[in-house]
Amino acid sequence: MGEQGCCCCGGVDEREKKLQEIIEKYKNTKGALIPVLHEAQEIYGYLPMSVQKKIAEGLNVSLEEVYGVVTFYTQFSLNPKGKYQIQVCLGTACYVKGANQILEKLQEKLGIHVGECTEDGLFSLDGCRCIGACGLAPVIMINDEVYGRLVPDQIEGILDKYRKG
Amino acid sequence: MEIYRAHVLVCTGTGCTSSQSPKIIEEFEKYLKANKLDNEVKIVKTGCFGLCAEGPIVVIYPEGAMYTMVKPEDVKEIVEEHLLKGRLVKRLLAGNKELKDSVKPIEQVEFFKKQKRVALRLCGVINPESIDEYIAFDGYKALAKVLTEMKPEEVIDEIKRSGLRGRGGGGFPTGIKWEFAARSQDTEKYVCCNADEGDPGAFMDRSILEGDPHSVLEAMTIAGYAIGASQGYVYVRAEYPIAVKRLNIAIQQAKEYGLLGKNIFGTDFSFDIELRLGAGAFVCGEETALMTSIEGHRGEPRPRPPFPAVKGLFGKPTLLNNVETYANIPTIIRNGAEWFASIGTEKSKGTKVFAMGGKINNTGLLEIPMGTTLREVIYDIGGGIPNGKKFKAAQTGGPSGGCIPASKIDTPIEYDTLVELGSMMGSGGLIIMDEDNCMVDIAKFFLEFTVDESCGKCPPCRIGTKRMLEILERITGGKGEEGDVEKLEILAKNIKASALCGLGQTAPNPVLSTLRYFRDEYEAHVRDKKCPAGVCKSMLNYIVDEQRCKCCGICARNCPVNCISGQKGVPYKIDQEKCIKCGTCLEKCPFKAIFKNA
Ligand SMILES: Cc1cc2nc3c(=O)[nH]c(=O)nc-3n(C[C@H](O)[C@H](O)[C@H](O)COP(=O)(O)O)c2cc1C
Numbered sequence: 184m185g186e187q188g189c190c191c192c193g194g195v196d197e198r199e200k201k202l203q204e205i206i207e208k209y210k211n212t213k214g215a216l217i218p219v220l221h222e223a224q225e226i227y228g229y230l231p232m233s234v235q236k237k238i239a240e241g242l243n244v245s246l247e248e249v250y251g252v253v254t255f256y257t258q259f260s261l262n263p264k265g266k267y268q269i270q271v272c273l274g275t276a277c278y279v280k281g282a283n284q285i286l287e288k289l290q291e292k293l294g295i296h297v298g299e300c301t302e303d304g305l306f307s308l309d310g311c312r313c314i315g316a317c318g319l320a321p322v323i324m325i326n327d328e329v330y331g332r333l334v335p336d337q338i339e340g341i342l343d344k345y346r347k348g
Numbered sequence: 349m350e351i352y353r354a355h356v357l358v359c360t361g362t363g364c365t366s367s368q369s370p371k372i373i374e375e376f377e378k379y380l381k382a383n384k385l386d387n388e389v390k391i392v393k394t395g396c397f398g399l400c401a402e403g404p405i406v407v408i409y410p411e412g413a414m415y416t417m418v419k420p421e422d423v424k425e426i427v428e429e430h431l432l433k434g435r436l437v438k439r440l441l442a443g444n445k446e447l448k449d450s451v452k453p454i455e456q457v458e459f460f461k462k463q464k465r466v467a468l469r470l471c472g473v474i475n476p477e478s479i480d481e482y483i484a485f486d487g488y489k490a491l492a493k494v495l496t497e498m499k500p501e502e503v504i505d506e507i508k509r510s511g512l513r514g515r516g517g518g519g520f521p522t523g524i525k526w527e528f529a530a531r532s533q534d535t536e537k538y539v540c541c542n543a544d545e546g547d548p549g550a551f552m553d554r555s556i557l558e559g560d561p562h563s564v565l566e567a568m569t570i571a572g573y574a575i576g577a578s579q580g581y582v583y584v585r586a587e588y589p590i591a592v593k594r595l596n597i598a599i600q601q602a603k604e605y606g607l608l609g610k611n612i613f614g615t616d617f618s619f620d621i622e623l624r625l626g627a628g629a630f631v632c633g634e635e636t637a638l639m640t641s642i643e644g645h646r647g648e649p650r651p652r653p654p655f656p657a658v659k660g661l662f663g664k665p666t667l668l669n670n671v672e673t674y675a676n677i678p679t680i681i682r683n684g685a686e687w688f689a690s691i692g693t694e695k696s697k698g699t700k701v702f703a704m705g706g707k708i709n710n711t712g713l714l715e716i717p718m719g720t721t722l723r724e725v726i727y728d729i730g731g732g733i734p735n736g737k738k739f740k741a742a743q744t745g746g747p748s749g750g751c752i753p754a755s756k757i758d759t760p761i762e763y764d765t766l767v768e769l770g771s772m773m774g775s776g777g778l779i780i781m782d783e784d785n786c787m788v789d790i791a792k793f794f795l796e797f798t799v800d801e802s803c804g805k806c807p808p809c810r811i812g813t814k815r816m817l818e819i820l821e822r823i824t825g826g827k828g829e830e831g832d833v834e835k836l837e838i839l840a841k842n843i844k845a846s847a848l849c850g851l852g853q854t855a856p857n858p859v860l861s862t863l864r865y866f867r868d869e870y871e872a873h874v875r876d877k878k879c880p881a882g883v884c885k886s887m888l889n890y891i892v893d894e895q896r897c898k899c900c901g902i903c904a905r906n907c908p909v910n911c912i913s914g915q916k917g918v919p920y921k922i923d924q925e926k927c928i929k930c931g932t933c934l935e936k937c938p939f940k941a942i943f944k945n946a
């Protein structure tokens with residue numbers, strides 16, 4: 184279950200320590216699971232099984248419960264994301280202004296589908312709902328940067344900017 | 349407080365932040381300093397002004413001059429001309445196409461003329477990260493009045509008399525809801541704010557939270573006093589980082605000022621508010637699912653009754669209202685129920701905020717008195733449809749709503765008239781569509797959304813909507829069969845009647861409403877295998893106009909599947925078998941010799 188890439192790199196202890204602190208912080212809060220998952224994902228970038236197990240133990244709930252919650256909400260990811268996370272707004276305003284063509288172009292240029300990550304780990308591609316910039320529709324977001332009033336032809340140039348780093 | 353001779357308001361809402369407003373603020377800081385104006389002119393980072401399409405927006409007071417589409421390069425000129433020499437930078441003034449020499453104060457800009465701001469009163473006016481600015485504009489005055497002069501019953505009575513109805517979609521009378529929650533006897537009760545804003549094309553609640561978070565906190569505290577609760581929760585989407593940040597700041601400031609916490613205003617009333625982040629599930633906007641999610645579980649709805657007012661969060665009586673509903677409360681308390689009830693129509697009092705998007709010139713956020721007609725919204729406020737296209741329909745209510753066709757453009761916007769038309773008020777998403785939008789495709793878009801978001805608990809919603817989507821995919825894919833439209837109607841009726849929660853019960857609405865007004869479009873897809881708007885790809889052909897083709901070969905070179913052939917002197921031809929209908933040739937042809945044949 185996509186656990187590779189989380190145990191081999193440095194700072195494992197550091198991250199685990201942080202996770203334990205978060206669990207401690209929320210332990211006595213009502214409805215702690217979701218806030219803990221949010222913060223855990225911030226540390227690890229995603230929620231591999233090993234992390235879910237630790238959270239289950241720490242909060243004294245079953246792993247099934249944790250897994251059930253993780254898979255219910257789209258914000259939580261079982262797989263690692265790319266260094267640059269591309270989100271294509273598929274909200275209504277963007278859709279009526281041609282968001283689909285932008286998405287198709289991205290899939291073509293990256294060679295991946297929605298929900299996937301490129302092999303080099305550089306880009307991941309997801310759809311999202313209205314990001315509140317409908318005035319600039321259609322829009323995409325790469326990490327925290329928003330690109331608006333897009334036409335498919337601009338995609339190549341935008342990706343290049345990130346490829347060059 | 350220091351006295352400044354001018355204020356520069358820069359929008360830091362999501363739309364303008366995306367179009368570089370942080371950079372503009374930096375430039376202002378730099379040039380104000382360079383011109384030694386930083387002690388005379390104050391920069392205020394505000395929430396959304398509403399005119400997002402023209403962003404980033406800068407408003408300079410005392411003149412009230414509104415500059416639109418400001419670029420970082422323009423700042424130097426604004427500082428040197430307007431702020432230093434007192435001369436307007438005319439080329440950047442909003443709506444200044446006709447009025448060349450005078451300032452057009454912000455209230456006079458067409459976009460704002462017909463609006464009335466109650467819930468958005470302070471959005472774009474104050475710095476949302478400063479409680480002092482909120483207080484300077486009568487903030488927390490309503491709370492003080494309630495706690496020191498009014499009994500809980502009197503507060504509820506005031507809200508009831510105002511006629512305020514829920515702005516989250518259903519339109520349930522707010523005062524009555526408060527009364528139910530107040531009547532439940534329990535030592536532990538909760539006040540929740542629904543900031544999960546699920547409509548995928550809308551951002552009203554987000555703008556209120558980003559632009560004026562204290563108004564929501566103040567209202568929730570008033571609600572806590574009225575129903576007898578001491579704990580509140582705001583359930584806000586994690587996808588709204590700016591809103592989350594500003595809410596956190598606001599809660600912190602309110603605590604420091606003693607406006608949240610123990611013994612507020614020295615009374616024996618105590619109230620606290622916590623944030624809970626959603627995690628991307630549309631169904632969590634439904635009230636019972638929302639509470640299950642705050643409790644830390646999968647956000648699945650449960651049948652009602654028992655209603656939240658009796659048994660809600662953690663099994664205790666709970667009051668739940670939408671962000672915009674709360675944002676109206678402090679002003680109602682301050683100005684009185686009669687004032688509020690004088691705005692709007694007989695059955696729909698007050699104003700409504702809409703996020704208008706799609707094929708409209710002035711995309712953005714607007715607040716209108718109930719009863720304003722759709723025509724006024726589109727043409728007077730929205731500035732009409734771009735590129736001289738024809739208005740076709742407006743969609744309200746998002747995935748639970750429906751369409752209002754062009755023939756009903758003079759309908760006043762109220763809860764009940766919209767329901768009569770087969771749509772609904774919804775939470776405020778307003779998507780304008782023109783002749784180039786295919787209504788079957790739009791219905792499919794919303795159904796894809798509900799299929800994706802169905803929580804899976806009840807079969808009518810989980811399986812029924814999937815079947816409907818399959819039929820729609822068939823129809824838009826050019827494989828529609830006789831009887832498909834009728835099958836859609838039967839499925840729709842059954843799902844509406846048997847689904848567990850509002851999500852399923854309303855999921856068929858976009859299909860039913862487009863069928864009601866655009867049945868011929870469905871039939872064209874099924875019978876003639878044609879998409880009249882030219883959207884559904886499988887039914888499109890790209891064709892070269894031989895008269896116009898100059899045989900340059902640009903189309904052939906750009907075609908990703910090499911399906912265009914020809915040579916000098918012989919007009920080019922598209923192989924329809926191989927064509928993937930990507931539209932590249934049409935885009936690239938310099939002679940407009942390629943057209944779509946629907
Ligand atoms: C599927 C579904 C999604 C909903 N999404 C929202 C939402 O995003 N925001 C909201 O305020 N209400 C939403 N509602 C309505 C809430 O259940 C609830 O009625 C509302 O928040 C009550 O507040 P109000 O009376 O102030 O309108 C949704 C309802 C359903 C059935």
Ligand code: FES
Nearest residue numbers: 274277313316317
């Ligand atoms: S629909 Fe895309 S930003 Fe609103």
